[in-house]
Amino acid sequence: MKIIFCFFLLLPFTLTAQRNVSGKITDAENKTPLVGASVFLSNTTIGAFTDAEGHFQLKIPEGGSYRLVIAYMGYQTVSKNIEPGNKSIEFNAALHIQEKELQEVTVTAKVMFRQKDINLFWQTILGKNSSPKTIQVVNPEAVYYYYNPKTQILKVTSREPLNIINYETGYQINYVLNYFTYDYNKKVSDWSDQFIFTELEPENSKQKSNWEERRQEIYNISLVKFIKSLYNNSLYHGGFVLATLRKNPESYILYQIFLLNPDSILSKKTADNGKILNLTDRQVMLICYGRPVNNKDLDMIKFSKSEFTNNKGLFKNLLDGDSIQIYPDGTYTHKLLMTPVNSSNTLLGLNTKLPIDYQPEEETLPVPVVENKSK
DSSP states (O other): OOOOEEEEOOOOOOSSSEEEEEEEEEETTTOOBOTTOEEEETTBSOEEEOOTTSEEEEEEESSOOEEEEEEOTTBOOEEEEEOSOSSOEEOOEEEOBOHHHHHHHHHHHTSOOOHHHHHHHHHHHHSSOOOTTSEEESOGGGEEEEEETTTTEEEEEESSOEEEEETTTTEEEEEEEEEEEEETTTTEEEEEEEEEEEEOOOSSHHHHHHHHHHHHHHHTTOHHHHHHHHHTTOHHHHTEEEEEEEEOTTSSSSEEEEEOOGGGTBOOOOTTSOEEEEOTTOOEEEEEOSSOOOHHHHHHHHTTOHHHHTOTTSEEEEEEESEEEEOTTSOEESEEEEEEOTTOOOSOSGGGOOOTTOOOOOOOOOOOOOOOOOO
8 A cells, every 4th residue: 555645844842042933813704812722833742722812822943944733623724834043923813614624524424434444544644543552542533534436535534633642652642634535546645634742641650661662762763863864964873774766677676775875865054054855756765773774784775685675673665755955953844755665664653753842862872884875
């Protein structure tokens, strides 16, 4: 199954200089303030509610690019990209009622859907089946499914934010689904979402320790750490390898893997201290080890040894997109697409997500290895 997901602004939080974003949220029709609207930075723990006058204020770091989200039940969600800088921002928003979405929900409720549609949706969004032992959806009844047998396209909507608990990492996730589609003909998923994390209170020291251990494991394979490592030319130390796939028609092995020199797809620093990651017309594979990469690992890739090709524990995803701006703290802007390779585990599900303001433990010294510069 080919799964494509658009990542917009998966951004880390820093504790350096900060700036404010403030504004007022109102009803677009009658101009009255919306009290208790949720305002948050997507994929973080940073959020607030509007006061009795519809006002809000949040602090955001100076160096990163973020997505500000305003969500209110029954209204269309509004978002704004906040680029790097040191100036405070004012953003006022007038929200419109979700009339179109409500009509779609009404139609959806009358259409038969299949259990496999439900399973596909949750396995894609969560990364695994909902379970009180791992990751669980508290209000799955808020989701509506519509399968068109003529086009073989599944559409999924939600009438309210979803409440999701990750029991393995200790986070509650307030999840806003903008849209979800799956084309059974092309085997392609596409969806857009925003979400905010709230840290749970551990019941005891053992649970706290388990959460911390699991969070560190997830961070070690995260896109945030990958982008930091890519920017700082320390991919192998960070536990990542970039490779390219080339067709090999004269061999029983259809594709051959070659290590990719990051300099061939990465620009020098731009005026705002970023770099441009150029994925245009390229077949770039990201391999996440979760630990420093050594020379044995590189040999297995270069010679396509079975220990690499058959290793289902590795996270292998094809990257796709155009010009993606990345920053030294792990932030990035523009659209990034990912496609899990064969039976590889995916990085797309919420079970492998952390808030981007998560602060990892200090990393150990790298295993000595020479960064490969072959294209």
